[in-house]
Amino acid sequence: MFARGETIIQLMERLAPKHYAVPDDKIGLQVGSVAKEIKRVLVTLDVTPAVVDEAATLGAELIIAHHAVIYRPLAHLRTDTPAGALAASLLRKDIAVYISHTNLDTAEGGxxxxxxxxxxxxxxxxxxEIHTDKLFKLVVFVPETHHEIVRTAMFSAGAGWIGNYSHCSFNSEGTGTFLPQEGSDPFVGKQGKLTQVKEVRLETIVPLSSRKKVIAAMLKAHPYEEVAYDLYALDLKGRSFGxxxxxxxxxxxxxxxxxxxxxxxxxxxxxxxxxxxxxxxxxxxxxxxxxxxxxxxxxxxxxxxxxxxxxxxxxxxxxxxxxxxxxxxxxxxEKIMKPKAAEWLAEQLKAKGYATEVFASKVDTEPFQLR
Structure with a gap:
């Protein structure tokens, strides 16, 4: 099974989220489409004609580059110019180009x-410092039977960090009540009957960068059909990136x-x-x-x-x-990013069971020579 291009981009943006980039940086998908399965990916510092030829020889349908192929606004797309000829070559060969620039500079592990x-x-x-993560407090009510399962899932997704301390949470016991209505499929209780359940109020810290992932993990681990939770923005400084x-x-x-x-x-x-x-x-x-x-x-x-x-x-x-x-x-x-990013992406794809291969470009794009 090969990964779709959208999945590969999601993985890259897990390493280097787009909001880590400096303002007006030209990042993201710049040429072609990733709405397809990708068998091979080429990671490069720059996209040059030689790199495009290398990608075509490898059979790579996607190039992940550090430096943008479209940086300054284009007044036209003429194939008799270097920029236009490069774009035309990529489109003819059906090779997409995705750029991870200052977001990859800023990222931890970048x-x-x-x-x-x-x-x-x-x-x-x-x-x-370029970016500081906003912090939120996530409060969720969990039946005692699933308290540890839900908490572990949230921690694994990135919740619970305060400075250098992980797995931070507050847990208080209480009684939850609900009355399942017609059309409901309650985990406990019956339709039309008021139900009381021993629950735990679970509170933890969630950074903006992990918020969606943590909530998704919480909902997946939670046994209830409708999960009761609150999310509060905090006036506290989270982790800094730069x-x-x-x-x-x-x-x-x-x-x-x-x-x-x-x-x-x-x-x-x-x-x-x-x-x-x-x-x-x-x-x-x-x-x-x-x-x-x-x-x-x-x-x-x-x-x-x-x-x-x-x-x-x-x-x-x-x-x-x-x-x-x-x-x-x-x-x-910066060419150090070629083997490093390629290795990281290959490991992520393999861990998810994909057969997509990732290659580090062997083309030397250094324009200067020493004489």
Missing amino acids: INDWMAEALELTGRGILE LGRVGTLPEAESLDQFAERVKAAFDVPFVRMVGDGSRQVRKVAVLGGAGAKYIRHATFAGADVLVTGDIDFHSAQDALAAGLTIIDPGHHA
Whole structure:
């Protein structure tokens, strides 16, 4: 059994929800249709003609990419332009393209975490907060016989987290009453007869990001035909998500040594370095893509070095003046997402019993060459 395209997209949005993206980011389905079964998926950083050919050779009907194929507004779709020719090639080959960009950057277990892990950073925090989960209190009334079953289902779906504590709930016993009317099919009691049942008032915390999943799990586990529950919005701050990570190396090392670490971690032939190579660094800020505007964030976080791409001349001067060193492995260091995202998606599909295969692109889309 192969997964439908909509199912694959739902899985990707479980890893990187769309609301994690920065405003106006161009994400989601950009080319083609996912209203079909997908036998093979290709994960890539960029969509180029060579990548489209690779997907066609593999027989992939869906490409999941990090960088958008349609970023700036299109005034026309002419096939004698690079953008138009690329779109035409995708449509001819019936290959859909789905984009997961800054939402994948922001997500826990996404690109910035993969980059931080590759550098062996510990005690990681967020460089810039983008999204904070809203919190809700979910109250549901459950018969004593199913109290543990419903509570476990809700916890498994993401309810019950307060800070670093999981499985948080409050449970109070009481008596529930109801009178089944004509057309009802009560779990306990009979039509036309007032019923009293020993129930538990179960209260727990639910973040917005898990709300639908938790409610669905609760309803599925609950034995009643009509479930009595309340959902209250709370004026409390939930978990924060954001761009970049700040963490600590196992031990301090020179900037020159750290540059070699970066090259090995991201499989790049060279890096650009700003700062004294003999300087000792330990606290590291890392941000995939272009991170020149995050120099102040890294400085404020107390980082010794910022690892990011596309640093310009004046930004490098600003960093030096602020006492911050920089290692620039290039924008293409984000290619770490290809095997990581492909592995994650393949595991999710396999766990659900789907035969859909997922491949990491082998095409090198780095536009720069060193001479």
